[in-house]
Amino acid sequence: MNDMHGIIFAYSSDQRMKELTEHRTVSSIPFGARYRVIDFVLSSMVNAGISDIGVIMHENYQSLLDHLGPGKDWDLDRKRGGLRILPPFGLTTTGGRNTSYRGRMEALGSVLSYIKQSVRQKYIVMADGDIIANIDLEAVLEKHLTSGADITAVYSKNLGEDPAESTYFKFDGDGMVCDVVTSPDEPQGNSSLGVYLISKSLLLELIADCVSHSLFSFDRDVLQKRHGELKIAGYEQTGFAVRMQSTVSYFRQSMKLLEKGVRSDLFIPERPIKTKVRDEASTYYAPGSKAVNCIAADGCYIDGEIKNCVLFRGVRIGKGAKVSNSILMQDTVVEDGVTLDYVVTDKDVVIKEGRTLVGYESYPITISKGSIV
Amino acid sequence: MSIYRKKDCVAMVLAGGQGSRLYVLTSKVAKPAVPFGGKYRIIDFALSNCTNSNIDTVGVLTQYQPHELNAYIGSGQPWDLDRLDGGVHVLPPYMTGKSGEWYKGTANAIYQNINFIDQYDPDYVLILGGDHIYKMNYSRMIDQHRRTGADATIAVIEVEWEEASRFGIMSVDAEGQITEFAEKPKEPKSNLASMGIYVFSWQKLKEYLIEDEADSTSSNDFGGDIIPKMLSNGEKMMAYKFEGYWKDVGTINSLWDANMDMLASNSSLNIFDDNWKIYSRNPTAPPHYVGENAEISHSIVTEGCEIYGTVENSVLFDSVTVGEGAIVRYSTIMPRVTIKPGAVIEYAIVAEDAIIGENAHIGADPKDTDPDEWGISVIASSVKVGTGAVVKPQQMADADVPAAKKTAVRA
Numbered sequence: 001m002n003d004m005h006g007i008i009f010a011y012s013s014d015q016r017m018k019e020l021t022e023h024r025t026v027s028s029i030p031f032g033a034r035y036r037v038i039d040f041v042l043s044s045m046v047n048a049g050i051s052d053i054g055v056i057m058h059e060n061y062q063s064l065l066d067h068l069g070p071g072k073d074w075d076l077d078r079k080r081g082g083l084r085i086l087p088p089f090g091l092t093t094t095g096g097r098n099t100s101y102r103g104r105m106e107a108l109g110s111v112l113s114y115i116k117q118s119v120r121q122k123y124i125v126m127a128d129g130d131i132i133a134n135i136d137l138e139a140v141l142e143k144h145l146t147s148g149a150d151i152t153a154v155y156s157k158n159l160g161e162d163p164a165e166s167t168y169f170k171f172d173g174d175g176m177v178c179d180v181v182t183s184p185d186e187p188q189g190n191s192s193l194g195v196y197l198i199s200k201s202l203l204l205e206l207i208a209d210c211v212s213h214s215l216f217s218f219d220r221d222v223l224q225k226r227h228g229e230l231k232i233a234g235y236e237q238t239g240f241a242v243r244m245q246s247t248v249s250y251f252r253q254s255m256k257l258l259e260k261g262v263r264s265d266l267f268i269p270e271r272p273i274k275t276k277v278r279d280e281a282s283t284y285y286a287p288g289s290k291a292v293n294c295i296a297a298d299g300c301y302i303d304g305e306i307k308n309c310v311l312f313r314g315v316r317i318g319k320g321a322k323v324s325n326s327i328l329m330q331d332t333v334v335e336d337g338v339t340l341d342y343v344v345t346d347k348d349v350v351i352k353e354g355r356t357l358v359g360y361e362s363y364p365i366t367i368s369k370g371s372i373v
Numbered sequence: 374m375s376i377y378r379k380k381d382c383v384a385m386v387l388a389g390g391q392g393s394r395l396y397v398l399t400s401k402v403a404k405p406a407v408p409f410g411g412k413y414r415i416i417d418f419a420l421s422n423c424t425n426s427n428i429d430t431v432g433v434l435t436q437y438q439p440h441e442l443n444a445y446i447g448s449g450q451p452w453d454l455d456r457l458d459g460g461v462h463v464l465p466p467y468m469t470g471k472s473g474e475w476y477k478g479t480a481n482a483i484y485q486n487i488n489f490i491d492q493y494d495p496d497y498v499l500i501l502g503g504d505h506i507y508k509m510n511y512s513r514m515i516d517q518h519r520r521t522g523a524d525a526t527i528a529v530i531e532v533e534w535e536e537a538s539r540f541g542i543m544s545v546d547a548e549g550q551i552t553e554f555a556e557k558p559k560e561p562k563s564n565l566a567s568m569g570i571y572v573f574s575w576q577k578l579k580e581y582l583i584e585d586e587a588d589s590t591s592s593n594d595f596g597g598d599i600i601p602k603m604l605s606n607g608e609k610m611m612a613y614k615f616e617g618y619w620k621d622v623g624t625i626n627s628l629w630d631a632n633m634d635m636l637a638s639n640s641s642l643n644i645f646d647d648n649w650k651i652y653s654r655n656p657t658a659p660p661h662y663v664g665e666n667a668e669i670s671h672s673i674v675t676e677g678c679e680i681y682g683t684v685e686n687s688v689l690f691d692s693v694t695v696g697e698g699a700i701v702r703y704s705t706i707m708p709r710v711t712i713k714p715g716a717v718i719e720y721a722i723v724a725e726d727a728i729i730g731e732n733a734h735i736g737a738d739p740k741d742t743d744p745d746e747w748g749i750s751v752i753a754s755s756v757k758v759g760t761g762a763v764v765k766p767q768q769m770a771d772a773d774v775p776a777a778k779k780t781a782v783r784a
Contacts, residue, residue: 033660034676072450258662267659277451277655281644282411282673282689284636289670291663298412298675301645311660 004141005121005200006045007108010038010129011058011101016246019346019368024063026244027129030329030347032257032266033310034297036067037244039275040134040266041127041195046074047271048137050125052081054114056107058088058100073276084118086111106216108207115207119200126203126218128194132253133241134266134273135195140235144197149233151202153177153223154195156241165245167192167219169234177232180224190234192219193241239265251344251364254310254327258293280313289317304334318353325361343367378458380493382515382572384428385486386419387479388503389436394624397753397771398724403435405503406442407628408707408725410635410644411673411688413653414445415622416503420452420461421651423501426511430459430493433503434482436475439465451654464489478593484582490575498578500571500595506631506642507619508649509570514613518572523611525577525603527551528570530615540566541596543612551610554600565612568619571595577608618642625769629722629749632688632705636671656691656708666697682712696731704736707754716758720747720766724754730776735764742766 010027020029027038038055045053053076057064070076071083088110101107104126108115115124123144125137135154144152155169168188170179181188196218198206206222215221223232240262242253256262267273280299285291289302296302296311304321311317312329318336326343334340335353342359346369351357355373359365367373392404399407405416416433423431431454435442442463449461464486466475476482483490483500490498497518499511509528518526529543537558544553544563553562581599585591591598604610618641622628634640644651658677663669668683677692682699689695690707696714704721712718713731721736729735735758736750748767758764759776 260662263659263662272657273659274657279451279650279652279655281651282675283661284645284673285669285671285684287671291667291669293665294663295660296663296674297660299645 002049002138002141003122004048004050004137005119005124006050006053007124007126008038008041008053008055008129009104009107009126010055010064011107012130013060013100017244017250018247019366020247020250021060023060023369025057025060025129028064028067029244029250030312031132031254033295033312035273035275037132038064038129039273040132041129042074043273044135044137045125046076046274050137051076051078052121054084054086054111056086056111061087067276069276074274084114086114103217105207105210105218105221108203109211112207115200115204122199124198124200124203126196126198128243130244131193131195131241132244132266133193133237134239134268134271135237136271140197143233143235147175147233148231149176150198150230152197152233152235154193154235154237155190156193156237157190159191159241159243162245163187167223171234175233177227177234180219180227182219182224193237194243247344247364247366248362251327255308257295257310258308278313349373377492380430380459380495382428382497382499383490383493383495384423384431384499384501385483386416386431386433386501386503387482388416388433388442389476389482390504391437392504392623395628396625397751397769398722400771401438401754402441403438406445408690409506409622410632411675411690413651415506416442417651417653418506418508419501419503420454422509422511424452424454424652425649428499428511429454429456431461432464432486432489433461434464434476434486436466445654447654452652459493462489479595480582480585480599481593484586484593487579487582495575498573498575500573502569504623505568505619505621508617508642509615515572517611517613521611522609524574524608526572526611526613527600528568528615529565529612530568530619532564532566534561534564537561537564537566543567545612549612549614551604551612554604556596567596568615625722625749625751629705633686633703636673636686636688658691721750721752723752726755727752728757730758730760730762732760733758733762737766
């Protein structure tokens with residue numbers, strides 16, 4: 001048991017995720033055959049012994065609520081603490097604004113009473129809900145304590161994503177942050193994963209200061225402005241780490257799961273990624289079916305050919321169908337004789353018999369939830 | 374008088390049997406806890422049938438090697454049996470005053486738990502075995518029991534006449550009332566076999582249990598004592614005819630058979646049915662991976678598996694690794710087994726955490742074997758089979774098998 005509390009920012013519904021965030025936030029996008037994006041940061045917290053976690057939402061959160069439920073699947077269904085959903089109702093500080101939070105500090109300001117009253121731990125791990133990584137938060141805490149920092153930021157050297165949406169750190173000789181760059185034109189090396197460890201008391205001070213100065217961004221208004229006065233340490237996440245920023249990156253990063261090294265970075269037996277249990281039967285491969293370089297969840301029925309694919313739970317591939325380089329989400333039905341290449345189907349999509357859909361690596365065709373082609 | 378709400382029916386699952394005919398597979402666990410069908414344990418079928426039949430109060434009677442079974446059942450949450458009122462309860466034998474004893478027989482096990490059942494003041498008690506593979510809506514059987522005003526209702530299934538002498542056989546009249554019961558008769562008069570599933574009117578059963586306990590000559594068994602006694606006393610006993618898949622998995626061969634049956638698309642055991650899900654405690658494992666050169670045919674694969682070799686007509690449990698060039702045919706591979714490259718496994722059951730070395734050969738195809746020498750090969754849990762080692766048909770390896778000598782032919 002340690003002294004950390006978790007807060008997850010799950011309010012983002014990034015426009016660039018297009019069809020995938022039509023009905024959900026980025027953190028509830030299905031990822032990796034059987035997970036939602038939020039499972040990775042949530043499980044990282046639970047695996048570090050964090051038992052109290054608040055999830056901040058703003059809009060479009062029906063799907064996320066449905067996924068999280070009472071938190072039972074992450075062992076967060078507790079009498080004291082456990083999972084706390086923090087929707088935007090009862091906002092006092094943002095006075096009825098109906099657009100999403102403009103930044104983490106604004107989001108924190110709106111759940112101030114929760115932080116004051118319900119956080120019984122000394123430290124808070126704040127994390128964005130759009131990260132795919134298995135982070136050892138116990139090691140982050142250890143680094144925080146040994147370095148004597150005020151804030152410890154988790155960063156990665158090879159996030160490889162859109163610099164316009166990223167924050168980068170430069171470190172001095174003592175390993176403390178000496179410069180913070182936000183939204184540059186070119187990638188700058190150590191990019192922030194959006195995971196920060198901070199004490200409750202310092203966070204409360206910072207929130208009070210930001211709210212009273214109408215500041216809302218943690219990266220710009222806290223890290224960038226105050227790195228001179230605050231001691232900000234870095235913790236390098238060496239394994240696989242990405243942020244969900246666009247459909248193209250969604251596609252590319254999903255396909256990386258076909259690499260063994262990436263899977264062993266994410267799926268560590270001692271720190272398993274937990275998700276909602278759906279009680280599906282196993283996946284059945286029919287005689288005459290063929291699967292090459294694919295990952296698949298349970299409950300699929302495969303009668304055709306699949307190559308370089310990610311199959312979510314309950315997908316059906318009909319006889320004679322040929323599906324390659326595609327991501328098929330939960331309960332997608334691919335009827336007999338269909339050909340798919342570079343296609344992403346959302347939940348409950350049906351591709352009728354004999355159809356052919358071909359996208360391209362840099363522009364995979366994305367089919368919205370429940371569509372019938 | 375009771376702090377609990379009255380229940381219509383309480384189910385009691387007899388899960389204390391050792392399952393000695395499963396040999397090395399039950400040396401450390403009770404038979405109901407033996408893995409089955411890729412994701413399940415045998416008891417999942419009885420528990421899922423209960424929850425799907427809207428029975429929310431279940432007692433599980435344990436006795437032999439109960440730890441794994443107890444831990445598996447836990448709070449009952451996977452079967453939706455973690456209830457404020459009722460739910461699943463594990464019931465081991467216990468001490469009363471200065472005495473206390475093991476469960477002597479199936480009837481005695483229920484007798485010792487009369488107080489547990491009385492807490493819920495049920496009208497009916499459903500008695501089940503924890504060791505059969507089937508999907509059954511018990512509420513229909515209870516409805517029939519209620520409608521016919523029976524004292525006991527026994528589920529029966531038609532079996533092949535030549536098989537009938539292996540079962541408890543019921544003779545029934547035109548109304549379905551049981552007229553005669555014969556345990557394993559040499560010359561069966563009927564082909565309706567008892568499935569070991571009983572509904573009793575609780576007050577009536579209680580009388581018989583108390584009477585049976587007082588009889589020192591009784592073996593305290595439902596099939597051997599209670600049922601014949603009720604029948605000879607002229608109680609109203611009805612048969613409830615069940616149609617569908619039902620299999621006792623009490624032997625190595627029947628366990629292997631049932632796993633193979635599950636794959637067959639024409640078997641009535643449809644585990645993919647969304648309206649009658651079989652629930653289980655799920656491992657936390659990532660999606661399975663199928664490699665560049667893998668071949669999978671007529672098989673089921675589940676989470677955590679990594680398949681690089683060939684898998685045909687087989688049932689794989691979670692987190693099984695099949696190495697490059699390895700072949701798995703007509704086999705059941707239990708959780709976390711590692712099959713090294715080049716190994717061949719056919720017509721076998723490999724238990725949890727076993728490691729099969731490179732180019733080892735387990736089992737054989739019946740086509741290539743003398744029928745007298747053929748049988749399912751079994752590797753017990755955590756056994757290591759060395760490089761190039763051979764495990765013959767019928768052989769049961771419950772200790773590590775050394776690697777073949779260097780003169781052995783390498784593939």
